[in-house]
Amino acid sequence: MIASLEIMLERWRHHHGKEIDIFSEFKILTSEVISRTSFGSGYLEGQHVFDMLTRMTHIISENNYRVRVPGIGKFVKASYDIEFENLEAKIRESFKNMMKKREKDSILGELDGKISLDDLIDQCKNFYLAGQETSASALTWIVFLLSVHTDWQDKARKEVLELFGQQIPSQDRIAKLRIMGMLINESLRLYTPNAILMRRVERETRLGKITVPANTEVYISTLAVHQNPEIWGEDALLFKPDRFADGVVKATNSNIAAFLPFGLGPRNCAGMNFAITETKLALSMILQHYRFTLSPTYAHCPTEVLTMCPQHGVQVILQPYEPNLL
Numbered sequence: 001m002i003a004s005l006e007i008m009l010e011r012w013r014h015h016h017g018k019e020i021d022i023f024s025e026f027k028i029l030t031s032e033v034i035s036r037t038s039f040g041s042g043y044l045e046g047q048h049v050f051d052m053l054t055r056m057t058h059i060i061s062e063n064n065y066r067v068r069v070p071g072i073g074k075f076v077k078a079s080y081d082i083e084f085e086n087l088e089a090k091i092r093e094s095f096k097n098m099m100k101k102r103e104k105d106s107i108l109g110e111l112d113g114k115i116s117l118d119d120l121i122d123q124c125k126n127f128y129l130a131g132q133e134t135s136a137s138a139l140t141w142i143v144f145l146l147s148v149h150t151d152w153q154d155k156a157r158k159e160v161l162e163l164f165g166q167q168i169p170s171q172d173r174i175a176k177l178r179i180m181g182m183l184i185n186e187s188l189r190l191y192t193p194n195a196i197l198m199r200r201v202e203r204e205t206r207l208g209k210i211t212v213p214a215n216t217e218v219y220i221s222t223l224a225v226h227q228n229p230e231i232w233g234e235d236a237l238l239f240k241p242d243r244f245a246d247g248v249v250k251a252t253n254s255n256i257a258a259f260l261p262f263g264l265g266p267r268n269c270a271g272m273n274f275a276i277t278e279t280k281l282a283l284s285m286i287l288q289h290y291r292f293t294l295s296p297t298y299a300h301c302p303t304e305v306l307t308m309c310p311q312h313g314v315q316v317i318l319q320p321y322e323p324n325l326l
């Protein structure tokens with residue numbers, strides 16, 4: 001993670017005093033982090049795979065809004081279905097090649113017989129898809145909020161500098177970032193990357209006054225729950241990180257299921273701790289080096305393309321942070 005962050009910050013040196021789209025930057029960062037963590041390779045090595053995965057995610061997302069004639073897919077394939085299948089085959093091949101390169105020191109030998117190579121490839125795809133864009137959009141919205149609420153940006157920087165100075169943040173002390181924890185929670189509440197959770201009801205189930213028949217797909221709007229004034233109060237739509245000062249139980253009025261940015265239950269996010277560490281590390285290193293404000297060219301347009309993301313990016317102006325000038 002640190003290596004990927006250092007590469008990003010090095011790139012930012014060419015943008016001092018200028019505008020930069022942090023959504024594009026964080027997509028590169030989170031791709032690289034997942035890529036390095038999984039395969040020890042840099043983003044560039046996996047770039048081709050990411051391009052293909054990105055295209056695949058867009059096809060999946062567009063499919064949600066496509067009207068299909070039931071059964072016709074068995075006889076005639078649409079161009080996007082053919083493209084999807086081709087991408088899937090190429091991604092599988094790329095993953096196999098990457099794994100082969102690391103066969104000697106990888107876990108493939110240990111897993112022999114316990115999990116098939118195909119299952120392993122599918123798990124890798126899951127991690128790429130589930131872990132890249134979500135983390136990028138989470139980081140983007142936090143930096144967006146801090147570029148508007150610069151008082152909170154200053155508080156967060158103070159906390160980081162008190163804990164780490166200009167040193168690289170250490171894993172064990174990251175948990176001590178209390179204010180940052182509040183900021184992350186408040187941002188995940190207002191701009192939750194996964195605005196909808198899905199479940200399939202296996203057998204007839206009662207949900208309050210509603211009887212849900214078996215095999216029904218239920219869509220849960222995380223966003224609606226996160227912004228419900230009955231739970232969060234009349235200021236539910238406002239950015240108030242203080243509400244998390246005494247933890248999630250207090251913030252939700254003892255209704256912790258009302259805060260579910262990482263889902264809930266046995267199928268909740270497998271990468272939650274990874275994502276929180278990544279976010280805290282990235283924010284700490286950015287705050288150590290930069291002050292940022294929202295660019296006047298920014299147009300606010302959150303939109304849902306698999307994750308809740310800014311349709312036109314988030315443009316901020318970067319100024320190097322120089323403590324002696326304060």
Ligand code: HEM
Nearest residue numbers: 130131134135138194261262263264267268269270271275
């Ligand atoms: C801020 C970043 C992230 C957010 C907001 C997020 C959110 C979520 C949500 C809402 C779910 C669905 C949970 C449910 O249905 O109850 C999920 C599933 C999942 N996430 Fe994340 N995620 C993030 C980052 C990551 C990362 C970095 C990884 C991997 C390194 C990851 C791996 C997964 C996996 C594998 C699943 C599927 C779990 C399963 O089906 O059992 N996520 N995530």
